[in-house]
Amino acid sequence: MxxxxxxxxxxxxxxxxxxxxxxxxxxxxxxxxxxxxxxxxxxxxxxxxxxxxxxxxxxxxxxxxxxxxxxxxxxxxxxxxxxxxxTWPVDGDISVIKEVIPRLTGKEAGLVTTVQHIHLLSQAASLLLDEGIKPIIAGPSPRTPCRGQVLGCSFEAARRTGAQEIIFLGTGLFHPIGIKLATGARVFACDPVTGNIEEPDSDRLLRVRFGLIQKAREADSYGIIVSSKTGQCRSQLADRLCSLSDKAYKVVLGEVTPDQLLNLGFPCYVNTACPRLAYDDQVRFPAPVLTPGEFEILCGVRDFDHYEVDEII
Amino acid sequence: MxxxxxxxxxxxxxxxxxxxxxxxxxxxxxxxxxxxxxxxxxxxxxxxxxxxxxxxxxxxxxxxxxxxxxxxxxxxxxxxxxxxxxTWPVDGDISVIKEVIPRLTGKEAGLVTTVQHIHLLSQAASLLLDEGIKPIIAGPSPRTPCRGQVLGCSFEAARRTGAQEIIFLGTGLFHPIGIKLATGARVFACDPVTGNIEEPDSDRLLRVRFGLIQKAREADSYGIIVSSKTGQCRSQLADRLCSLSDKAYKVVLGEVTPDQLLNLGFPCYVNTACPRLAYDDQVRFPAPVLTPGEFEILCGVRDFDHYEVDEII
Incomplete structure (x- = not known):
């Protein structure tokens, strides 16, 4: 409040x-x-x-x-x-972390959370220490000014822990899957509101994305989405992606909605706006919406083996 | 094209x-x-x-x-x-106007249209002249740079004819009803694409709007919508409306959508953005959306007998 x-x-x-x-x-x-x-x-x-x-x-x-x-x-x-x-702090019960401890294989763990639970992080760290686990919390980065904070578009605080096992304190699986893809670490998603613990599976996401890239190969033109929102506008990235294909055009959008993509009529889009759009909202869209890295794979300038989750860093 | x-x-x-x-x-x-x-x-x-x-x-x-x-x-x-x-000219058959001529009671008629049919207007005027009817076409106004042009938010070209009978060449009934409310004239809506002619009824719209104002009287707060779109931002009007009630707050919106009005949670809105929103889209909205003049009626500074259709002039 x-x-x-x-x-x-x-x-x-x-x-x-x-x-x-x-x-x-x-x-x-x-x-x-x-x-x-x-x-x-x-x-x-x-x-x-x-x-x-x-x-x-x-x-x-x-x-x-x-x-x-x-x-x-x-x-x-x-x-x-x-x-x-x-900020709008949301309380929860950090004792959910206790159940993770027996599942850890090492004596240290990275610790990250989203902004609404940032105030719970020092308690969570103490709880780990009490149980003999060294918590690793990374310092601030340009888009995440709080220690240990991740965003849907920045997993820098997870990467910077350098840890093999990372505990995410928060809700949903989007951030944990992103952390897993960004770090390669084993990730535990601990929800301090529901008390649930999950180990996210990023393989399914990779299979879906591979399928999308294959489908997008049929497209004869590409709309390269550039956001007009203050902190999502990646114009230089869009210019670089446009340079990879003669059939790529920049499309400036505020809200990226199914209706707008349908009305424009491109058979494939590449999203340089909020990274979550391509991942979370694909099922709502009328055409494949690739991330910048996926478009690089399509254009042959990146291997699928070097897949990177889209972040704004 | x-x-x-x-x-x-x-x-x-x-x-x-x-x-x-x-x-x-x-x-x-x-x-x-x-x-x-x-x-x-x-x-x-x-x-x-x-x-x-x-x-x-x-x-x-x-x-x-x-x-x-x-x-x-x-x-x-x-x-x-x-x-x-x-502009994007849309052709049609102006001979639809021939069927209006026997229904005219005078020897002159105002002639208006929307931008896509502007190129048909001089032919339509000739056709009227040939049949002994003097066409009256008003000159440009600030928002309507073409002779005889009306917009959904400006019926100035209809008002300026001063005619008792006005022929609208175009599609749909929104413009004809607006012209009728703005001028008090008898209006013939002639569609050059379908060949249909209608005399719009503005009484039903007035009854619906009266009902909305009555419903809005139950509201204990008002969101005064101010558009962030280039040619719809009526900030001074919004300020004046806010001064009529202690419970009125300015709400800046780009797209005015049902979701956004629902999320904000006001029990009543007053729209200073595109005038069509309050008239055309009311059925989609979760709460009454009044025009500026209707809010004046609600606040007791205007009589319903002096109802004016909302325009941006």
């Missing part, structure tokens, strides 16, 4: 009177209430209504109608100005 | 090398082909993939990655720089 008095102090220190507020979909319903609280404190408030998937997706239109943008739920991924960040 | 040699001449005259191209959804599938044609002529091409509903919806992100934006299908509604416009 956000502390309105704390936020008020931060805004007062920056001399802000007009405040734009933005949150991801799961937290969006908080915004009318927060607007009301800030309004009572004398601020003029503008709510960002567009979909929001991360700090890579700052609403500059809303910010530009205000003195500052308050972005809720994420940490900064770039140096965009006039933005302050308020 | 666009003449690529003509476009090439225009681009050469402006010394453009990198070209962004944008079209509305119905014409989007042309873009890969046009990109290919321009690429063969030596241009670097960027396709705008986002939804596009008019010249009010220019893709500045795509333009800013290019020397110029070529916007297809519409005429300019504002003075945005580094944009050139290519």
């Amino acid at each position: 956000i502390s309105v008095p704390d936020l008020h102090r931060r805004l007062t220190a920056l001399n802000c009177r007009t405040v734009a507020i933005q949150a991801p979909e799961g937290l969006k319903r908080l915004l009318p209430r927060l607007a009301d609280d800030l309004h009572r404190l004398g601020y003029e408030v503008i709510i960002s209504g567009d979909p929001c998937y991360g700090a890579c997706d700052l609403d500059l239109d809303a910010r530009d109608q205000a003195d500052i943008l308050v972005h809720i739920g994420h940490t900064p991924v770039d140096g965009t100005e006039r933005v302050i960040y308020e | 666009i003449s690529v040699p003509d476009l090439h001449r225009r681009l050469t005259a402006l010394n453009c090398r990198t070209v962004a191209i944008q079209a509305p959804e119905g014409l989007k599938r042309l873009l890969p082909r046009l990109a290919d044609d321009l690429h063969r002529l030596g241009y670097e091409v960027i396709i705008s993939g986002d939804p596009c509903y008019g010249a009010c919806d220019l893709d500045l992100d795509a333009r800013d990655q290019a020397d110029i934006l070529v916007h297809i299908g519409h005429t300019p509604v504002d003075g945005t720089e580094r944009v050139i416009y290519e």
